[in-house]
Amino acid sequence: MTPHGIPGSRENTLTDLGGLSVLVAEDHDFQRQMLVQALRSLRVGLISEARDGMEALDHLKRPDTRTDITICDLDMPNMDGMELIRRISETGTRSSLILTSALDRTLIATVGTMARDYGIRLLGAIEKPVTPQKLQTLIAQHLSIPQVLEEPRGPRLSSDEILAAIEEERFEAFFQPKVDLHTGLLVGAEALARMRHPQRGIVGPSEFIGLLEEHGLIDRLTWIILRQASSACADWLRNGLEITVSVNLSLKSLHDPTLADQVTQIVRTSGLDTVHVVLEITESAAMADVGHALENLARLRMKGFGLSIDDFGTGYASLQQLARAPFTELKIDRSFVANASQNPRRNVMLESSNELARRLGLKSVAEGVETRSDWDHLREIDCSVAQGYFIAKPMPAADFLGWARTWRPPSPKP
Ligand code: C2E
Ligand code: CA
Ligand code: CA
Numbered sequence: 185m186t187p188h189g190i191p192g193s194r195e196n197t198l199t200d201l202g203g204l205s206v207l208v209a210e211d212h213d214f215q216r217q218m219l220v221q222a223l224r225s226l227r228v229g230l231i232s233e234a235r236d237g238m239e240a241l242d243h244l245k246r247p248d249t250r251t252d253i254t255i256c257d258l259d260m261p262n263m264d265g266m267e268l269i270r271r272i273s274e275t276g277t278r279s280s281l282i283l284t285s286a287l288d289r290t291l292i293a294t295v296g297t298m299a300r301d302y303g304i305r306l307l308g309a310i311e312k313p314v315t316p317q318k319l320q321t322l323i324a325q326h327l328s329i330p331q332v333l334e335e336p337r338g339p340r341l342s343s344d345e346i347l348a349a350i351e352e353e354r355f356e357a358f359f360q361p362k363v364d365l366h367t368g369l370l371v372g373a374e375a376l377a378r379m380r381h382p383q384r385g386i387v388g389p390s391e392f393i394g395l396l397e398e399h400g401l402i403d404r405l406t407w408i409i410l411r412q413a414s415s416a417c418a419d420w421l422r423n424g425l426e427i428t429v430s431v432n433l434s435l436k437s438l439h440d441p442t443l444a445d446q447v448t449q450i451v452r453t454s455g456l457d458t459v460h461v462v463l464e465i466t467e468s469a470a471m472a473d474v475g476h477a478l479e480n481l482a483r484l485r486m487k488g489f490g491l492s493i494d495d496f497g498t499g500y501a502s503l504q505q506l507a508r509a510p511f512t513e514l515k516i517d518r519s520f521v522a523n524a525s526q527n528p529r530r531n532v533m534l535e536s537s538n539e540l541a542r543r544l545g546l547k548s549v550a551e552g553v554e555t556r557s558d559w560d561h562l563r564e565i566d567c568s569v570a571q572g573y574f575i576a577k578p579m580p581a582a583d584f585l586g587w588a589r590t591w592r593p594p595s596p597k598p
Contacts, residue, residue: 201323205230205249209240209256209268210284215312219255219284222316226323237263237271244275251279253307253326255319258285258295266295273302276340280326282319283309289529297498300519303390328554343399345381346392350404354380357412358578361591362430362549362571365563368593372428372462373420374571375413376578377405393434402434407450414454414461416581421460425588430462430492438465439473444483462490462513478509485510492549497533514541518552518572525561538567560597 206228210216216233223231232251234240237260244251254272258265265283272279281304283295296306307322349355355377362372379387396402410431417429437443451461463484485491492513497520520533534550541548550562553572562570576587 201226202229204228204323205232205252207232207234207240207243207251207254207279209234209237209254209260211236211257211260215257215284215314218312219314219319222314222319225316226320228323236260237265237268240268241271241275244272244277244279251277253282253323254279255282255284258283258287266298269295269299269304270302273299273304278303280305280307282307282322284312284314285309286311293529300498341379341381341387341391341395343395346379346395347399347401349379349381349392350396350401353408355405355408356380356580357409357416358580359413359416359429359584360571360578361576361584361587362427362569363575363591363593365550365559365567365570370425370427370588370591371569372430373417373584374430374464374578375409375416375432377409377432378578397434397436403437403440406431406433406437407446410447410450411454412581414451414456416584417460418454418456419581420585420588421456423585425585428460428462428490430464430490432494433463433465435465435477438477438480441476441479443480444487447484447489448487458488459490462492464492464494464515466494474508481509481511485512497537511546513547513549514544515549515551516541516567518550521550521552521562521572522554522558525557535565538565541568542566556594559594 206223208216208219208223208231210219210233216235220231220233232243232249234243237256240254240256241263243249244254256265256268260268263271265285269281272281281299283292283306287295287309292306292309299306305326307325310318310322356379357375358378359373359375361370362374363369364371377389377393379392381387393402393405396405413429413431417427420427420429447463448458451458465481481491490512491510492515493509493511494515495517496514497517514537516534516537520530520537524531524534538548538550547568549569549571550558550567551571553559553562553570553574555574558572559570559574576591579587
């Protein structure tokens with residue numbers, strides 16, 4: 185393992201990559217050197233090398249290193265790229281990934297989805313020979329990812345820490361605006377859970393949702409967030425802001441036949457009518473207990489709640505689920521939204537999901553709207569609602585009314 189600091193002038197570079205740390209995992213010496221050369225010519229600040237998956241993992245696990253991007257071949261001896269991706273995710277690092285394998289697009293998409301499920305962002309695949317230009321395009325994608333939450337410092341949270349946070353109700357709902365793409369008006373907000381950690385500050389849901397689900401405690405979080413979301417929405421209505429609030433519901437909760445009554449009671453206790461609440465449920469093949477889930481969904485819909493199918497397009501049984509459950513809204517996953525106009529395959533997914541929503545009479549919500557061009561494109565394809573950093577990042581409840589008062593939609597394209 186040899187990290188090199190790259191000295192030299194930074195003139196003539198489009199983007200300054202001096203702060204970037206890249207790990208090259210490649211078993212062929214020659215290929216690895218080619219990659220290192222290409223990265224040097226882009227003036228990447230820190231380049232580290234690994235001859236195989238084990239070396240790469242050892243590097244990623246070192247507490248004193250931070251790796252922004254890992255470049256690896258899917259086909260390596262001892263540990264192939266797929267296993268490496270899974271094990272990288274287990275180290276808890278947030279490294280993005282570039283594959284250097286000649287793969288067809290469907291296979292790249294499969295590996296991309298797999299990586300994403302493991303919490304790793306696949307920037308793309310490039311065929312050898314790797315040139316600085318090819319690398320630069322993918323690195324630019326990494327740099328365009330806004331960092332919402334602090335990089336996790338130190339090891340992942342322990343179960344005990346998460347259990348203590350539940351006991352002490354140290355969770356807070358942040359709210360991200362949803363805006364009508366045609367009128368530009370604010371129409372809703374999604375509640376997103378954050379945990380307050382004594383040392384680490386604000387911690388994002390990727391660190392605790394899975395653990396809470398495993399411990400059968402996800403409902404406790406749902407009640408905390410639902411209570412905060414309902415009282416925030418009641419407050420907005422009192423202040424003249426006629427909008428809905430969306431709350432994420434774990435699929436696991438749908439097994440409990442008393443769920444609908446409990447949800448209704450919490451919302452009404454806050455003085456809010458159920459029609460102001462949308463429940464977002466992620467589609468998943470894991471919906472084994474279909475009977476209970478449908479019973480709950482039907483009851484919730486009867487009570488007036490909106491029902492949204494979340495992360496649409498990433499799951500397995502999209503169409504079957506849509507056909508049998510009383511959804512009112514379809515949220516197109518952000519992996520199909522960001523930069524879709526520049527990416528034909530992404531755009532096929534975006535446009536067909538949007539069309540499907542339209543034909544089924546569902547509201548289509550695009551999440552992950554990051555740029556003006558994403559916004560313009562969504563207006564062109566007649567999507568209903570947008571949510572994403574281009575409009576605003578999730579914010580504490582206390583900031584929401586102030587933000588809403590200053591919100592102005594972008595002026596239409598000339
Ligand atoms: P989600 O429901 O798909 O929520 C949207 C996620 O996308 C949020 O991440 C949000 O911060 C992020 N996001 C919003 N706009 C953009 C954008 O323009 N670009 C990018 N790259 N990301 C954007 P967050 O808050 O980290 O939440 C992650 C997931 O955790 C959520 O995904 C949801 O599935 C789950 N989650 C959050 N809160 C709760 C909760 O109270 N209960 C349950 N069961 N799950 C929750
Ligand atoms: Ca959601
Ligand atoms: Ca989503």
